[in-house]
Amino acid sequence: MQYRQFGNSDFKVSVLGFGCMRLPTGDEELQSPNIIEEEAVDMIRYAIEQGVNFVDTAYPYHRGESEVVLGKALKDGYREKVKLCTKSPLHKVESADDFDRYLHEQLERLQVDYIDYYLLHAVNREKWQGVISKQSLLEKAEKAKQEGLIGQLGFSFHDSYPVFEEVVDAYPWAMCLLQYNYLDLETQAGMKGVKYAASKGIAVTVMEPLQGGKLAAPPQPIKAMLQENVPERPYYEWALLWLWNQPEVSMVLSGMSTMEQVKANLKAAHKAEINSLSDYEKRLLEEEVYQKFRELILVPCSKCHYCMPCPENVNIPLNLGMFNDGYAFGDLERRRSLYERFGRNAEKCTQCGECEDSCPQGIEVSRWMPRVHRVLGEGKSYSSSK
Ligand code: SF4
Ligand code: SF4
Structure with missing residues (x-):
């Protein structure tokens, strides 16, 4: 040492x-x-x-x-x-x-x-x-x-x-x-x-x-x-x-x-x-x-879980991780099927914003969750999901 x-x-x-x-x-x-x-x-x-x-x-x-x-x-x-x-x-x-x-x-x-x-x-x-x-x-x-x-x-x-x-x-x-x-x-x-x-x-x-x-x-x-x-x-x-x-x-x-x-x-x-x-x-x-x-990672989530638990049982780091990885690793289709398997979880977000104060990265989770759902759950592209 x-x-x-x-x-x-x-x-x-x-x-x-x-x-x-x-x-x-x-x-x-x-x-x-x-x-x-x-x-x-x-x-x-x-x-x-x-x-x-x-x-x-x-x-x-x-x-x-x-x-x-x-x-x-x-x-x-x-x-x-x-x-x-x-x-x-x-x-x-x-x-x-x-x-x-x-x-x-x-x-x-x-x-x-x-x-x-x-x-x-x-x-x-x-x-x-x-x-x-x-x-x-x-x-x-x-x-x-x-x-x-x-x-x-x-x-x-x-x-x-x-x-x-x-x-x-x-x-x-x-x-x-x-x-x-x-x-x-x-x-x-x-x-x-x-x-x-x-x-x-x-x-x-x-x-x-x-x-x-x-x-x-x-x-x-x-x-x-x-x-x-x-x-x-x-x-x-x-x-x-x-x-x-x-x-x-x-x-x-x-x-x-x-x-x-x-x-x-x-x-x-x-x-x-x-x-x-x-x-x-x-x-x-x-x-x-x-x-x-910087070109590859879209949301700077460090998976610290400080934002959890969410009152609606949204698994925030999991959803952001699937979204980021889908783009960074170029395998969005695989992440879309994983998203289905996890019960289209980002869709549950009511955009209450309660989780955002705890996020050390300042991520606007209530804006990202619907976007994640549009990309992973509805098959939209990132640019059209914004
Ligand atoms: S904004 Fe969405 S993810 Fe965050 S606590 Fe509210 S329901 Fe959960
Ligand atoms: S607190 Fe922020 S950085 Fe940490 S897991 Fe939640 S969204 Fe990601």
């Missing part, structure tokens, strides 16, 4: 962190609470034994069960080997008292008396100017630090660069967690944000390194571009090496679902040198592959 400086602290973090948002479950729903506990505990412990020293979860992951299962994995001496990170559920926090209440609930779920890094979850302009500022949550967090309940404060982020800069400048954060990969070069905080935070001594950590799996199994034209250059390098490794190539990135969190993925990521982490990609390989990803992807 390779280790890097964690911002301006003394801590050396493993380049790979274990994200507990996609633990193995007994059913198809990614955020299902039915975690296969024994398998998840084995995976987390194996990663720690191989040198991973940072584990991350959040209040809503697996509808609350992620924190519980991680707490179990950290028994038997594993807690002492890692920094533990979880997040304040800002989507639920309405008052300063709520902040404390959820923090205590999380300590209980995790069965610990101390959280090393406590993040404000999914900060955006609305939350920054709303609940965080109006309820003085930074002061609340300072108090929790003084009481010894949390070590350091950070934030995860989903908005644009100007908001990011404002947040960074407002507090001496220990870390930030950003959605960053070679497709998100200019979206969200982007590369500019990564450099800015690092220049301030904030540890930059990365989530969604594979953009919800898109970069691990890209469409054929992209596979061809990558294979032509380094045939033996797996696609996910291109994405991880691109991140680790940057000195500003301290650690990459991967939400692992199988032991096979854990082992593959650990193997890749051995190669996590700064400047391990040639200038040519960097340019290939940041310019040619980036451009091609």
Whole structure:
């Protein structure tokens, strides 16, 4: 395992962190609470034994069960080997008292008396100017630090660069967690944000390194571009090496679902040198592959499932995934028959818009669902479905 400086602290973090948002479950729903506990505990412990020293979860992951299962994995001496990170559920926090209440609930779920890094979850302009500022949550967090309940404060982020800069400048954060990969070069905080935070001594950590799996199994034209250059390098490794190539990135969190993925990521982490990609390989990803992807992927859904459940039982990520894949992989007819098999599910959308506040990508689901139905259910083309 390779280790890097964690911002301006003394801590050396493993380049790979274990994200507990996609633990193995007994059913198809990614955020299902039915975690296969024994398998998840084995995976987390194996990663720690191989040198991973940072584990991350959040209040809503697996509808609350992620924190519980991680707490179990950290028994038997594993807690002492890692920094533990979880997040304040800002989507639920309405008052300063709520902040404390959820923090205590999380300590209980995790069965610990101390959280090393406590993040404000999914900060955006609305939350920054709303609940965080109006309820003085930074002061609340300072108090929790003084009481010894949390070590350091950070934030995860989903908005644009100007908001990011404002947040960074407002507090001496220990870390930030950003959605960053070679497709998100200019979206969200982007590369500019990564450099800015690092220049301030904030540890930059990365989530969604594979953009919800898109970069691990890209469409054929992209596979061809990558294979032509380094045939033996797996696609996910291109994405991880691109991140680790940057000195500003301290650690990459991967939400692992199988032991096979854990082992593959650990193997890749051995190669996590700064400047391990040639200038040519960097340019290939940041310019040619980036451009091609932008032509192929129509909706930037990362399949995080934050928008679920929908009151009408619309499976939003499944529908968007079938739609995107149909275009990107050039097999719309196959996706149309899958759509039939899943019960023409997007048609159930009543366009209530309830799901949209939770979407970190700002996707207008209520506008996309009817469009998905017109393309997949009624056989229309994308341009005529708009
Ligand atoms: S807009 Fe559609 S998909 Fe979203 S919650 Fe409402 S019914 Fe469900
Ligand atoms: S629509 Fe948004 S919230 Fe829902 S899975 Fe996709 S990215 Fe996540």
